[in-house]
Amino acid sequence: MNKKREAIFQFLSVLIAIAVALIVTFIIILCVSDEPVEALKTFITGPLSTKRRIGNVIEAMIPLIFTGLAACVMFQAKQFSLIGDGSFLVGALATAVLLLKCNIPAVLAIFLGVLVGGIVGGICAIIPGFLKAKWNANEFVVSMMFNSILEYFTVFVLLNYIRDPGSGFVASYPVPENAKLTSFISKTNVHTGLFIALFMVVVTALFMYKTKWGYSIRMVGKNPKFSKYSGINTFLVIFSCQIIGGFIAGLGGSVELLGMYDRFQWQSTPGYGFDGMTVAILAANNPALVPIGALFLAYIRVGTDVMARVTSVPNESVNIIQGIIMLLITASAFLSKTKHKMVIRSAKDEQKKMKEVA
Amino acid sequence: MNEDLLVMSQITKIYSNGVMANDKVDFSVKAGEIHALMGENGAGKSTLMNILYGEHQPEEGDIFLEGKKVRISSPNEAIALGIGMVHQHFMLVPSLSVAQNIYLGMEPRKNGLIDMKTMIAQAEEIAEKYNFKIQTTARVADIPVGMKQKVEILKALARGAKILILDEPTAVLTPQETEELFHELMEFKKKGHTIIFISHKLKEIKQICDRITIMKNGRSMGTYNMGDMDERSISRLMVGRDVIKTIEKKKANPTETILEVKNLSCINEDGKHAVNNINLKVRRGEILGIAGVEGNGQSEFVECISGMRKDYKGQVSILGQCVDKLNIKKIRKAGLSHISEDRMSYGVATEASISDNLISDKLGESMVGYGPILSSKKISKLSSELVENFLIKCSSYKQPVSMLSGGNMQKVVVAREFAREPAVMIANQPSRGVDVGATEFIHKKLVEIRDKGSAVLLVSADLNEVMELSDSLAVFYGGEVVAYFEDSKSVTEEELGYYMLGLSRQSEEQIQRLG
Numbered sequence: 001m002n003k004k005r006e007a008i009f010q011f012l013s014v015l016i017a018i019a020v021a022l023i024v025t026f027i028i029i030l031c032v033s034d035e036p037v038e039a040l041k042t043f044i045t046g047p048l049s050t051k052r053r054i055g056n057v058i059e060a061m062i063p064l065i066f067t068g069l070a071a072c073v074m075f076q077a078k079q080f081s082l083i084g085d086g087s088f089l090v091g092a093l094a095t096a097v098l099l100l101k102c103n104i105p106a107v108l109a110i111f112l113g114v115l116v117g118g119i120v121g122g123i124c125a126i127i128p129g130f131l132k133a134k135w136n137a138n139e140f141v142v143s144m145m146f147n148s149i150l151e152y153f154t155v156f157v158l159l160n161y162i163r164d165p166g167s168g169f170v171a172s173y174p175v176p177e178n179a180k181l182t183s184f185i186s187k188t189n190v191h192t193g194l195f196i197a198l199f200m201v202v203v204t205a206l207f208m209y210k211t212k213w214g215y216s217i218r219m220v221g222k223n224p225k226f227s228k229y230s231g232i233n234t235f236l237v238i239f240s241c242q243i244i245g246g247f248i249a250g251l252g253g254s255v256e257l258l259g260m261y262d263r264f265q266w267q268s269t270p271g272y273g274f275d276g277m278t279v280a281i282l283a284a285n286n287p288a289l290v291p292i293g294a295l296f297l298a299y300i301r302v303g304t305d306v307m308a309r310v311t312s313v314p315n316e317s318v319n320i321i322q323g324i325i326m327l328l329i330t331a332s333a334f335l336s337k338t339k340h341k342m343v344i345r346s347a348k349d350e351q352k353k354m355k356e357v358a
Numbered sequence: 359m360n361e362d363l364l365v366m367s368q369i370t371k372i373y374s375n376g377v378m379a380n381d382k383v384d385f386s387v388k389a390g391e392i393h394a395l396m397g398e399n400g401a402g403k404s405t406l407m408n409i410l411y412g413e414h415q416p417e418e419g420d421i422f423l424e425g426k427k428v429r430i431s432s433p434n435e436a437i438a439l440g441i442g443m444v445h446q447h448f449m450l451v452p453s454l455s456v457a458q459n460i461y462l463g464m465e466p467r468k469n470g471l472i473d474m475k476t477m478i479a480q481a482e483e484i485a486e487k488y489n490f491k492i493q494t495t496a497r498v499a500d501i502p503v504g505m506k507q508k509v510e511i512l513k514a515l516a517r518g519a520k521i522l523i524l525d526e527p528t529a530v531l532t533p534q535e536t537e538e539l540f541h542e543l544m545e546f547k548k549k550g551h552t553i554i555f556i557s558h559k560l561k562e563i564k565q566i567c568d569r570i571t572i573m574k575n576g577r578s579m580g581t582y583n584m585g586d587m588d589e590r591s592i593s594r595l596m597v598g599r600d601v602i603k604t605i606e607k608k609k610a611n612p613t614e615t616i617l618e619v620k621n622l623s624c625i626n627e628d629g630k631h632a633v634n635n636i637n638l639k640v641r642r643g644e645i646l647g648i649a650g651v652e653g654n655g656q657s658e659f660v661e662c663i664s665g666m667r668k669d670y671k672g673q674v675s676i677l678g679q680c681v682d683k684l685n686i687k688k689i690r691k692a693g694l695s696h697i698s699e700d701r702m703s704y705g706v707a708t709e710a711s712i713s714d715n716l717i718s719d720k721l722g723e724s725m726v727g728y729g730p731i732l733s734s735k736k737i738s739k740l741s742s743e744l745v746e747n748f749l750i751k752c753s754s755y756k757q758p759v760s761m762l763s764g765g766n767m768q769k770v771v772v773a774r775e776f777a778r779e780p781a782v783m784i785a786n787q788p789s790r791g792v793d794v795g796a797t798e799f800i801h802k803k804l805v806e807i808r809d810k811g812s813a814v815l816l817v818s819a820d821l822n823e824v825m826e827l828s829d830s831l832a833v834f835y836g837g838e839v840v841a842y843f844e845d846s847k848s849v850t851e852e853e854l855g856y857y858m859l860g861l862s863r864q865s866e867e868q869i870q871r872l873g
Contacts, residue, residue: 212721223707230718231687344372
């Protein structure tokens with residue numbers, strides 16, 4: 001089977017997975033809702049009904065792009081780390097601490113704030129990354145446990161160092177106005193972080209496909225023994241891809257904080273790291289496709305939100321969609337018979353061609 | 359004996375990677391014969407047999423056993439029908455005893471518990487019935503390869519196999535062990551068993567088989583009586599031309615030492631001395647062959663020199679530079695290229711494209727980019743050149759390697775390793791699982807690189823290859839060099855077999871000439 005057919009097949013299998021997920025969700029909505037037609041309608045068209053809601057979709061897309069990219073880089077090396085979740089949270093925290101505790105000149109505030117968020121996000125990934133690279137400790141388990149540590153660390157810092165006692169809820173002092181990413185579409189919160197996100201898409205795609213380092217990451221993911229034998233430093237690749245993932249997720253945390261919030265107020269992870277994995281899976285680990293995956297997830301997020309507000313269907317229904325999609329796309333046996341049939345057809349075509357040539 | 363016991367009719371099989379392994383193949387076996395199934399690698403022999411054994415399902419075609427149509431959807435069903443298979447790679451549990459392996463999954467029981475005594479008694483009984491001298495209580499991990507194969511055969515017989523499929527049974531055996539196996543196969547025949555014998559080796563097949571079916575490119579080239587065929591006609595049907603057995607090369611003209619190994623020892627995972635105090639030198643312009651039955655330290659030895667393994671004692675130097683402490687990247691930079699014996703694990707990344715596979719060892723060089731950036735232009739130039747020069751059959755260098763046949767995959771490995779014109783080329787089983795055409799090509803390239811001034815270390819379990827291609831020859835046994843021949847032509851196959859089996863050993867002075 002040639003590359004084109006393979007790509008078409010992959011695309012179709014994602015579409016079918018999405019369709020199955022939506023159908024199951026619709027059936028559930030039909031069962032639980034008193035007004036299923038209304039619920040479905042708001043779910044599908046709700047996000048497009050007002051300018052503000054369209055804005056909501058784009059706002060929701062921005063952090064998903066960052067964590068989606070982070071997951072892509074790690075997945076390409078077959079590192080299934082959840083560190084994106086912790087890095088996102090601590091990256092945002094680091095930005096808040098920097099801007100509140102140091103006097104950063106206005107011109108540098110955004111740049112430094114976001115950069116430090118990224119760096120600290122990368123630092124978070126050092127421990128799980130090192131343990132995996134050096135002693136082959138399962139990165140999934142280690143990063144998941146480490147995320148708890150990072151969560152409580154964040155609460156500790158928030159409560160003890162940057163909490164504003166004057167605020168009515170647990171939150172930091174307000175982030176300086178001059179460090180905020182401003183909204184550029186009226187009546188929405190769509191902020192300039194979108195451009196940082198799209199810039200990172202381009203940078204990550206170039207990094208993965210046009211640099212030697214990116215090549216090494218991809219090869220280690222495809223066959224680590226082959227990479228080692230070829231002279232690629234697999235330790236460094238496994239270690240660094242997680243730090244790069246952490247870095248990108250950390251950037252996302254800062255951008256989200258500076259674009260959407262006045263104060264740092266997360267006491268637990270907002271969960272974008274997990275969502276990033278869904279995005280990466282939808283994008284087949286290709287950074288260039290991450291915006292599409294993020295857009296889709298953001299759209300159904302806003303759709304279920306709107307539906308929850310208008311009808312009695314809770315917005316947790318989005319988790320069903322997300323869960324089924326992940327299950328179907330990652331299950332390698334899904335559609336394997338169809339694929340085999342395609343392979344056979346393809347092979348027969350080729351045989352015919354060969355015979356014609358002969 | 360004229361009745362066909364087993365008929366496979368119009369079998370077509372296409373693998374998930376798009377390879378059409380069998381194309382409308384007809385195959386039949388008569389009761390009580392030894393039937394050879396021959397063909398180059400990738401001709402579809404193993405696929406056909408795996409279908410017969412129920413491991414693969416054909417897309418089209420039927421199987422008839424004793425005239426009745428059967429559907430074999432798993433090895434269990436094949437066994438129930440009296441079909442047994444001995445795979446090329448043994449499927450044994452090393453930590454269990456011989457008897458336990460023979461009766462695995464069908465252990466005799468007493469009061470719900472496994473009855474060891476009966477099991478051992480039964481194992482001994484069946485071994486005796488077939489005249490197999492084997493210690494049934496020994497651990498499989500401790501017995502030699504030839505014995506392991508006997509365990510595999512007994513395993514099939516204990517399950518009531520009447521038709522026995524042997525997939526390249528002699529590949530891992532010494533000449534003496536092969537003789538013994540053949541003797542046993544003749545005994546089976548007398549007892550009424552039917553044997554399907556897959557092999558590459560013309561001589562062996564001539565010796566014991568009654569009829570032969572030849573396959574080429576997934577198709578059957580017909581079934582013939584052995585008596586009507588000579589080696590030449592078989593090989594013509596197999597490859598469509600005469601196989602040139604002798605490798606054409608000029609006399610070697612070795613000069614200075616390039617690779618030097620001093621007192622190399624290493625201990626493997628089982629705590630045994632895998633390599634024990636080896637000294638050797640490979641000089642510019644020569645091919646030093648290492649012969650030996652597999653598992654006598656060759657793999658570990660190559661792992662040490664190539665940097666894949668670091669826990670060894672002794673020194674390795676390339677062009678006078680000590681490489682013990684260097685990582686693989688630096689060892690390769692020092693001038694070492696390495697064709698791995700395990701192509702699928704180390705040689706290629708199958709999901710990646712051909713060009714991705716060709717550049718993996720060249721990241722530090724200007725051939726593939728500028729500084730940290732990859733240049734698609736340079737890569738495409740390099741890839742097209744290598745694909746052309748090394749005759750890699752593909753539609754484009756962007757094709758994933760998994761789409762290629764075994765021989766072409768190996769050509770990708772060879773192309774990559776040759777591209778840098780190395781000072782030392784370590785070729786470990788370079789033609790394993792590769793068809794005759796590709797083998798010949800690889801051999802020619804190895805001679806070519808020797809003439810250009812590289813030192814070549816050839817490790818091979820294929821006697822023919824190692825004897826024909828090498829200029830000088832060392833024999834490994836038990837992790838040690840037991841013989842060294844300055845001129846590889848000065849030794850006969852039989853003599854070599856004795857050294858390989860550890861039956862004889864040269865004097866220390868003779869061996870020391872190598873270091």
